[in-house]
Amino acid sequence: MNPVAGKYSAKYLITYNYYPFPMHGIIFDIKNFAIHDGPGIRQTIFFKGCPLLCWWCHNPESRSADIFSIEKEEIIDGVKVRDVETIGKKYSVAELLNEIKKDIVFFEESGGGITLSGGEPLLQYDFVLALLKECRKLEIHTCIDTTGNINSDKLLNIASLTNLFLFDLKHMDNDQHIKYAGVNNKLILKNLKLLDEMGKDIWIRFPLIPGINDDESNLLRMMDFLSKRKSSHPISILPYHKIGKHKYERTGIDFKMNGFQEPATNDVTKIMNMFTDAGFSTSIGG
Ligand code: SF4
Numbered sequence: 086m087n088p089v090a091g092k093y094s095a096k097y098l099i100t101y102n103y104y105p106f107p108m109h110g111i112i113f114d115i116k117n118f119a120i121h122d123g124p125g126i127r128q129t130i131f132f133k134g135c136p137l138l139c140w141w142c143h144n145p146e147s148r149s150a151d152i153f154s155i156e157k158e159e160i161i162d163g164v165k166v167r168d169v170e171t172i173g174k175k176y177s178v179a180e181l182l183n184e185i186k187k188d189i190v191f192f193e194e195s196g197g198g199i200t201l202s203g204g205e206p207l208l209q210y211d212f213v214l215a216l217l218k219e220c221r222k223l224e225i226h227t228c229i230d231t232t233g234n235i236n237s238d239k240l241l242n243i244a245s246l247t248n249l250f251l252f253d254l255k256h257m258d259n260d261q262h263i264k265y266a267g268v269n270n271k272l273i274l275k276n277l278k279l280l281d282e283m284g285k286d287i288w289i290r291f292p293l294i295p296g297i298n299d300d301e302s303n304l305l306r307m308m309d310f311l312s313k314r315k316s317s318h319p320i321s322i323l324p325y326h327k328i329g330k331h332k333y334e335r336t337g338i339d340f341k342m343n344g345f346q347e348p349a350t351n352d353v354t355k356i357m358n359m360f361t362d363a364g365f366s367t368s369i370g371g
Contacts, residue, residue, distance in 0.1 A: 109175045110212040113147055113204070117188060121371045123228035123249055123288075125197025128188045130181070132206040132213075133173050136234045138267030139255065140341040141294050143329025146172045147204035148338070155335055172336075178215045185225065198226025198248070207235045207243060217246035230290070233273035240276050241283065249286045252277055252318075256298045257306035265297050274310065281314040289320045290371070293356060295348045304356065308363045320360055321371035324348045 114131040116122075122129045134150030135142075142148070152173035159166045176184075185199055192198050199220065206213055206229055213229075220227050229243065230251040244250075254277070255270070256262040262270040280287055289311065293299055311318065326347050333340035353369055360367040 108212075109177055110181060110209050110216070111150060111152060111173050112176055112181070113144075113173045115184060118191065119200065122200040122202065122230060123198065123251065124226070125195035126188070126191045127197045127200045127228070128185055128192075129200040129202050129230075130185075130206075132201060132203040132209055134208040135204040135232065136208065136268060137205070137232050139292075140265050140297070141292060141325050141345075143326070143332070144204070145329065145332050145338045146336050150204075150208065157335075178212065178219060181216060182219055182223075185220070186223075189223070189225065192225060196226070198228060200228040200230055200251070202230035202251075205232045205235065207231055207239060210235075210239050210243070214243060214246070217243065221246055233276045234268055235272075235276070237272070237276055237279060241279060244280060244283055244285055247285070249288065250280055251288050251290050251321075252280070253290045253292070254307060255292060257303050257310060261298070261303075265294075278314070281316060281318070284316070287316075287318045288371075289318050290323055291320055292323045292325065293348055293353060294325045294345065295352070296345055299348065299352070299356065304359060308360065308365070311365065312363070317365065319366040319368070322353060322357055322360075322367065322369050323371070324353050324369065 111133040112130055113133045116129040116131070119127045119129040131144070131147060133147055133152070135148045138148065152171065152175065154169055154171045157168045157170065159168075201213060201216075217227055226248050227246065228249040228251060229247050230253075231240075232253050233240075254273075255266050257270070259269050259271065262268070277287070291298075291307070311320070324347065325345070327342070330340060330342070357367050357369055
């Protein structure tokens with residue numbers, strides 16, 4: 086129950102439904118005409134389920150691997166209004182391919198394709214593998230936005246069917262990574278090294294969170310780690326923003342970022358210049 090002062094009040098009831106993973110994918114959103122999730126115009130498919138628990142996550146509804154519904158009851162000007170929203174939808178590979186095929190003409194014209202994001206898409210390994218095989222047959226460019234926190238053998242299998250990885254680097258310090266992202270970073274760093282050694286195209290994504298990972302020591306460690314890789318990988322800095330805050334109340338998840346601020350533009354530029362001066366191709370956003 087969330088009493089809100091004035092004429093408006095609301096309460097939420099969350100109900101979970103369970104579906105088996107392997108034969109179906111559980112998707113919580115599909116974004117058409119995305120232009121920041123890889124090259125060209127893309128269809129970004131958001132998978133449910135994530136092994137991390139980042140404090141700053143702006144898609145907390147993606148964390149649970151299950152489909153659930155949120156029942157919202159509001160009193161507006163004395164009238165009770167009830168609304169039920171379902172978070173997540175079950176797709177077969179054929180159903181998802183039908184969605185993807187609608188945008189193929191845009192992929193072809195722009196050099197785009199599909200991006201599998203989340204959550205962590207590779208938690209739904211069997212489904213993703215089957216989907217990527219079909220996309221390869223159709224010559225669709227494929228990109229995976231990953232936390233890197235998945236079994237290395239599975240990642241390498243997937244890599245052979247994937248054109249590009251967007252790979253998140255959140256913190257180089259293991260203790261800080263455990264504190265703020267819920268898991269240690271050893272597997273993540275190992276997997277990034279493996280993909281690099283395999284010669285895969287990788288774009289690094291660095292969520293910049295003031296007070297958590299913007300200190301000089303972390304930035305220098307990140308540059309040191311990346312400079313030792315076989316290839317130079319471009320870096321996108323993703324400045325923290327609070328636009329997902331309202332989702333925490335709706336999903337009943339504890340919001341831990343009270344007291345943390347969005348970074349000032351000058352600070353973001355300063356950090357971008359640090360990476361650029363060190364020889365990395367760096368951009369903001371994406
Ligand atoms: S990895 Fe992404 S989806 Fe998962 S908890 Fe962190 S921010 Fe959220």
